[in-house]
Amino acid sequence: MSEIATESPPTAPESPPSPVRRRGPMWWVRGALWLALLVLLLVLPLYLEAQWLRAGQYMMVGAVGAIGLTLLTGQAGQLSLAHAFFLLAGGTSYTVLSGSTEGGTLVGFGLDPLLSLVGAVVITALLGLAFAPVAGRLRGIYLGVASLALVFLGLYFGQAAETLTGGTSTGRSPTPFSLFGFEFSNEGDLEILNVPFRQAERLWYLFLALTAIAFLLARGAVRSRVGRSWRAVRDNEPAAAVMGVSVPRAKAGAFAVSSAYAGLAGVMTVLWFDILKPDESEFGTYGINVSIAFLAMVIIGGLGSVPGALVGALVVNGLPQVLALYSTDLGWFTGTGEGTFTPVLISSFVYGAAIILVVLFEPGGLAAIGRRIAGRLSFTQRGKE
């Protein structure tokens, strides 16, 4: 059978369509657009100032986390408000693993930063797996509320485990990331095309690479057997079980993968802030507001859509940064004290409203709008041919 299959395609045009055969003009257009985007992102550091690069990096942090959440909530149908907890877990793991062994009261293992990054992702994945027995028994909303518990546990852990996190008052500075001796910091002089490459530029490329890997892996998962099993579980658990999908395994897998993504986003968060600082209340860097922000990205982008998660991150994490940068030029948000509008506040309004509008008018989010536009375009093209 397999021999026939390898021989037949050139001679038998009616054989099941292979992926190559389906590549119409739209496939090439889409490919070209992705390539153009990648090139654009690669050359941006040559033109943009450091502060804009930092804004972009923050969007990428959001993108990685949002991709993880869209896999869990959109593909596997499990609501999670625990994303912020896994962010904290990932950030802490990286800081501890890569931390100096002679940090006084602070625990550190002095591992290589790359190894620490991988270790942090593995640890958060295992933590997600540890929560799976709970997650597997609960459905939808129940799980969402149960996962809130992790955020509260994380809050307590951040405050109590001072030897790991550095405590809420001082925090702890992470070891700068380095790859085979090349440090992603301000160390050393590096110039490319007369543009000095300092921390902002170097981190940009690191984050871009991580985001690209995260994106490609997620797309692969969605299109493969794994993704199909997640969607089967999401749509109908008994039906999925009848078709031979192990429901507990699919759910646990989705939770572990999503946590691993959140862990990576946590490492990126720590590198971005250049400090690991646990929160004092539920509202902070790893608080409920962050879990909700990630959920907002995923909803705005369209539940389950990986490119949608990128756009959602662009809106939710990008808006406050961009507003803050513009406002310094334009003189907005100059007021201080009570009742002032801050960029963060405005963005909260925007994404709060966006969630409402998406649920009311376009449950598929921006991804659905994008698909519709793409559908129109390809249709008109076909008409012209």
Add this chain to the structure above:
Amino acid sequence: METFVQLLVNGLGKGAVFALLALGFVVIFKATEVVNFAHGSLVLFGGYLVVVTRETLGWAGAAVVGIVSAGVLALLVERLLLSRSKLADPFSLALLTIGVDVIVTEEIVRRLGVSLPFIGDAWDAQPLQVGGVTMFRTHLVALLVATVLITAFFLAFRYSNWGVAMRAQAENKEAAALVGIRSSRVTSTAWLVAGVLAGVAVLFIATQDFSGAGLSRGTHSIALAAFPAAIIGGLDSTAGAIVGGITVGLVDALSTHYISFAFAKSAVFLVMLVVLVVRPSGLFGTRESIRV
């Protein structure tokens, strides 16, 4: 022993307030199968209206305004947003309430700014001596008020037309509609009731006795403990909401004293996790059965 009695009363008082919040939660869930993530913002809204109108109306008048306006906000959310999207599933609608919650909470926190007003004027910071044990008046009044309100609710739920209609709708929505029950009216009333209960609860939460903090983002976080309360009892069980609320209050009071203040919040959620592992639908919730 005296401290233990004191803790017990504190826990019951706090539990009564959580029970009010959880009851609202459960009522909304029973009527619409929507989990209302905007409950915390209803609490804040009611409290904020008390702060704003207190100067002109006096505390009692302001309290009434606060309670009513929390109810009205809940009603508006249901009428203007949720009832417009009948096709959306409860899951999406729960997400929608998150959007509402973000907007209302952020705006009120902005308006409050750095002022953190206490709003339990009638009972706050006036300790009572009962048989040699010092008690917070807030907790005792909360216990009393909650008992009255919850009794009234259960009587209404059992005997009033709304209660019967509501139970019928929760049992079988199509059949209820067929016998002429107006689904929209039942649903709106459920939201109104939940909002009013939240408006009452905030008068006890934003006090020195209860939280030591005035109306602020922290109030919203405290209101979040209504989630575990409702879940422990079972999201569709009104009696469970009361049990859950009391459990949360007791766990909170006892763990604050015997373990640490920072741990108390996590303790409540840990108890919820344990309950969920043993009984995935809460203590009194109906177990979902799957028909293939």
